[in-house]
Amino acid sequence: MPYLKRDGDVFVLYLGNEGQTDSENRFHPDWIDELHATLDEVAASEGPAALVTTATGKFYSNGLDTDWLFGNLDKIHWYLDRVHTVFSRLLTFPMATVAAVNGHAFGAGAMTATSHDFRVMRSDRGYYSLPEVLLNMPFTVGMNSLVTTRLGNQVAVSTMTTGRRVGGAEALASGIVDGTAEGDAVLAEAVRRAAELTRTRGANLGTIKASLHAPVLEALAVQTSEANLQFGK
Amino acid sequence: MPYLKRDGDVFVLYLGNEGQTDSENRFHPDWIDELHATLDEVAASEGPAALVTTATGKFYSNGLDTDWLFGNLDKIHWYLDRVHTVFSRLLTFPMATVAAVNGHAFGAGAMTATSHDFRVMRSDRGYYSLPEVLLNMPFTVGMNSLVTTRLGNQVAVSTMTTGRRVGGAEALASGIVDGTAEGDAVLAEAVRRAAELTRTRGANLGTIKASLHAPVLEALAVQTSEANLQFGK
Amino acid sequence: MPYLKRDGDVFVLYLGNEGQTDSENRFHPDWIDELHATLDEVAASEGPAALVTTATGKFYSNGLDTDWLFGNLDKIHWYLDRVHTVFSRLLTFPMATVAAVNGHAFGAGAMTATSHDFRVMRSDRGYYSLPEVLLNMPFTVGMNSLVTTRLGNQVAVSTMTTGRRVGGAEALASGIVDGTAEGDAVLAEAVRRAAELTRTRGANLGTIKASLHAPVLEALAVQTSEANLQFGK
Numbered sequence: 001m002p003y004l005k006r007d008g009d010v011f012v013l014y015l016g017n018e019g020q021t022d023s024e025n026r027f028h029p030d031w032i033d034e035l036h037a038t039l040d041e042v043a044a045s046e047g048p049a050a051l052v053t054t055a056t057g058k059f060y061s062n063g064l065d066t067d068w069l070f071g072n073l074d075k076i077h078w079y080l081d082r083v084h085t086v087f088s089r090l091l092t093f094p095m096a097t098v099a100a101v102n103g104h105a106f107g108a109g110a111m112t113a114t115s116h117d118f119r120v121m122r123s124d125r126g127y128y129s130l131p132e133v134l135l136n137m138p139f140t141v142g143m144n145s146l147v148t149t150r151l152g153n154q155v156a157v158s159t160m161t162t163g164r165r166v167g168g169a170e171a172l173a174s175g176i177v178d179g180t181a182e183g184d185a186v187l188a189e190a191v192r193r194a195a196e197l198t199r200t201r202g203a204n205l206g207t208i209k210a211s212l213h214a215p216v217l218e219a220l221a222v223q224t225s226e227a228n229l230q231f232g233k
Numbered sequence: 234m235p236y237l238k239r240d241g242d243v244f245v246l247y248l249g250n251e252g253q254t255d256s257e258n259r260f261h262p263d264w265i266d267e268l269h270a271t272l273d274e275v276a277a278s279e280g281p282a283a284l285v286t287t288a289t290g291k292f293y294s295n296g297l298d299t300d301w302l303f304g305n306l307d308k309i310h311w312y313l314d315r316v317h318t319v320f321s322r323l324l325t326f327p328m329a330t331v332a333a334v335n336g337h338a339f340g341a342g343a344m345t346a347t348s349h350d351f352r353v354m355r356s357d358r359g360y361y362s363l364p365e366v367l368l369n370m371p372f373t374v375g376m377n378s379l380v381t382t383r384l385g386n387q388v389a390v391s392t393m394t395t396g397r398r399v400g401g402a403e404a405l406a407s408g409i410v411d412g413t414a415e416g417d418a419v420l421a422e423a424v425r426r427a428a429e430l431t432r433t434r435g436a437n438l439g440t441i442k443a444s445l446h447a448p449v450l451e452a453l454a455v456q457t458s459e460a461n462l463q464f465g466k
Numbered sequence: 467m468p469y470l471k472r473d474g475d476v477f478v479l480y481l482g483n484e485g486q487t488d489s490e491n492r493f494h495p496d497w498i499d500e501l502h503a504t505l506d507e508v509a510a511s512e513g514p515a516a517l518v519t520t521a522t523g524k525f526y527s528n529g530l531d532t533d534w535l536f537g538n539l540d541k542i543h544w545y546l547d548r549v550h551t552v553f554s555r556l557l558t559f560p561m562a563t564v565a566a567v568n569g570h571a572f573g574a575g576a577m578t579a580t581s582h583d584f585r586v587m588r589s590d591r592g593y594y595s596l597p598e599v600l601l602n603m604p605f606t607v608g609m610n611s612l613v614t615t616r617l618g619n620q621v622a623v624s625t626m627t628t629g630r631r632v633g634g635a636e637a638l639a640s641g642i643v644d645g646t647a648e649g650d651a652v653l654a655e656a657v658r659r660a661a662e663l664t665r666t667r668g669a670n671l672g673t674i675k676a677s678l679h680a681p682v683l684e685a686l687a688v689q690t691s692e693a694n695l696q697f698g699k
Contacts, residue, residue, distance in 0.1 A: 117627055153385065158411075208605060212627070372677060395666060
C-alpha cells in the first residue's frame with residue numbers, strides 16, 4: 001500500500017509496501033484507493049510543497065493488477081475508469097510532481113510516470129514499456145490520448161506499436177524522461193528537482209495544469225465501455 | 234507499377250517498375266490502384282510479418298502525377314481523395330511498416346514516407362521536401378493534418394512554409410526520419426528494423442494504430458472540395 | 467512605438483522606440499495599434515519579402531503592460547483580446563517571419579517570439595520565460611493553445627508550470643528557438659535566415675500558415691470572458 005515520507009517541503013510518496021523492499025506495485029482497486037488517500041493527505045498540507053513518487057526495489061509499477069482483473073472481468077469497465085482517476089489526479093495536482101522511476105515502469109505504471117510533470121529514471125536498470133500490443137490488449141481512449149499527447153506522436157508510435165523496453169539513456173534521448181541518475185541517486189535527483197519548485201504550489205498551478213492538459217483530461221473522463229474498448233484479435 | 238519481394242518475414246514493396254532502375258514513382262491513378270492491390274496481397278498473408286517500402290534509383294517517390302493531373306483537372310477532387318487512401322492505408326496497416334527512403338521523397342512521396350511507422354533515409358543522397366509553397370499549391374485538409382501531427386508543429390512550419398530540401402542528417406536530427414544509412418545499405422537497415430517487429434503483426438496492432446492516428450485519419454477522410462482546397466494567389 | 471527599417475528584401479521591425487536604446491516594449495494598447503500599423507505597411511509592400519522583429523537593449527518584450535492594465539481592470543477582457551490579435555497576425559503573416567530575440571522575452575513577449583515562424587536568440591544574455599504561475603496570473607484559452615501547440619506538450623509543462631527563465635543554449639536544445647548567436651550578431655543571423663525565404667512571400671504562404679495553425683487561431687479567437695479567465699488563488 002502506498003505510504004508517505006517527507007524530505008523538507010517535498011512529499012515522497014512510495015508506491016510499494018512499507019518495510020518490503022520489492023513489490024510490483026500493481027493497480028489493485030484497494031491500492032488505487034490508498035494512493036488517492038495518500039494524495040489527499042499531501043493536498044491537505046499547507047505552504048510550499050512538491051511531490052515525488054517512487055518505490056524501492058526492482059519495480060516502479062508493473063501496471064494493471066491482472067491477477068485481480070482476470071477474476072473480476074465483469075468489473076473491467078469500472079476498473080479501468082478507476083485507473084484513469086490516478087492519471088487525471090496527477091496531471092492536475094496543484095503542486096510540482098516528479099516521478100523517481102527506480103525500476104520497471106510498465107503499462108499503467110509507465111503511464112503513471114508520464115502523468116507527472118517531470119520524470120527522472122535510473123540509467124543503469126529498469127525499463128519504460130507499453131507492452132499492450134504484445135499482450136493483445138487495447139489502450140483505452142484516455143490512455144491513448146495520454147501517451148500520444150504527452151510523449152508526442154512519433155515516440156507514441158515507437159512505444160505503443162512495438163511494446164519494446166526503453167532503458168534510461170534512450171528514454172532521456174527521446175524525451176520520455178527529463179533526466180537520469182545512477183542507482184539509488186534517482187530519488188535524490190528527483191527530490192532536488194522538486195525542491196526547486198515548491199513555491200509554485202497552489203490553485204493557480206492547478207488551473208494552469210488543467211488547461212494545459214484539457215484534451216487529455218477530457219479523454220480520460222470518457223467512460224470505458226464495450227463500444228470504445230476494442231480488442232484486436 | 235509497384236511490385237513485391239520478400240526477405241524472410243519482411244515484405245519489400247518496391248514503388249517503381251520491376252526491371253527499371255530509375256523512375257519517379259508518381260501517384261498515377263493506376264499506380265495507386267496497383268499499390269493497393271500489392272498491399273492487399275501483403276495483408277492476405279498469414280503469420281508474423283512486417284512491411285518495408287522502397288524503390289531503386291534516384292527517387293523514392295516524386296509525389297503527385299502532375300502530368301496526369303493537368304490533363305484531368307476536372308477530376309482533381311476525386312484524385313486527391315484517392316491519394317489520401319494511400320496515407321490512411323499505411324497509417325493503419327496491421328503490421329509494422331518501415332520506409333527505406335532510397336532517394337528523393339517529395340510532396341505526396343514525402344507524405345507516404347511519413348505515413349509509415351518508421352523511416353530510414355540515405356545519408357549521402359536524396360532529399361525530403363514539401364515544395365508546395367514554392368509551386369503555389371495548397372495542402373489538403375488531410376495532408377495538413379498528417380504533416381503537422383506526425384512531424385510536430387515546428388518541423389511542420391520549417392518544411393511546409395519554406396519548401397526547402399532536407400537531407401538525411403538534418404532529417405534525422407529533426408525527427409523526420411528515425412535512422413540513416415549510407416547508399417544501398419538503407420534497404421538492409423530498414424529490413425533489419427522491420428524484422429525485429431514481425432511478431433506485432435495482427436488486428437490488435439491495427440486497432441492501436443487506428444486509435445493513435447484517429448485525428449489524422451479523420452482529416453484524411455474529409456472529402457476534397459472547392460471549398461476546402463484553397464489556392465493562394 | 468514600433469518602427470520599421472529595411473535590409474534588402476527583409477523588413478526589420480523594431481519593437482521599441484526609435485533613438486531609445488533601452489525599453490521594455492510592453493503591450494500598451496497604443497503600442498499594439500502601432501505594431502499593427504507597421505505590419506500593414508510591410509503587408510502593403512510588393513515583391514519578395516520577409517520580416518524580422520527585434521529590439522535594442524536588454525529586452526525583446528517584457529509582455530503585458532501591467533501599469534496600464536492595473537489602472538484599467540474593467541477593460542481586461544478587451545485588452546487580452548487585443549493582445550491575441552498580435553499573435554494571430556504574426557502566425558498568419560503572408561511572408562516568412564523570424565524573431566531576433568535580443569534580450570528578455572517574458573510572458574506575452576515570449577509568446578510573440580513563439581508566434582513567428584522561426585526564432586534566433588542571444589546565447590550570452592536574456593531569458594525566455596512564462597512567469598504567470600509565479601505571479602498568480604492565468605493563461606488565456608488562446609495563450610494556452612499557442613504555447614502547448616507551438617512548443618509541444620512537455621516543453622509547455624516545463625515552462626508554464628515552473629515560470630523558470632530559459633537561456634539561449636537551453637532554449638535551443640529544447641526547441642523553443644531555432645538558433646542562437648552571440649551578442650548583436652543575433653539580428654544579422656535572423657536577417658540571414660529571413661533573406662533566404664523572401665521568395666515564399668504571398669497569399670499561398672498565408673493560406674498554408676492559416677491551415678497549419680488553425681487550432682491555435684481558433685483558440686486565440688475565443689473572446690476572453692469572466693468564465694474562461696480563471697485565476698487560481
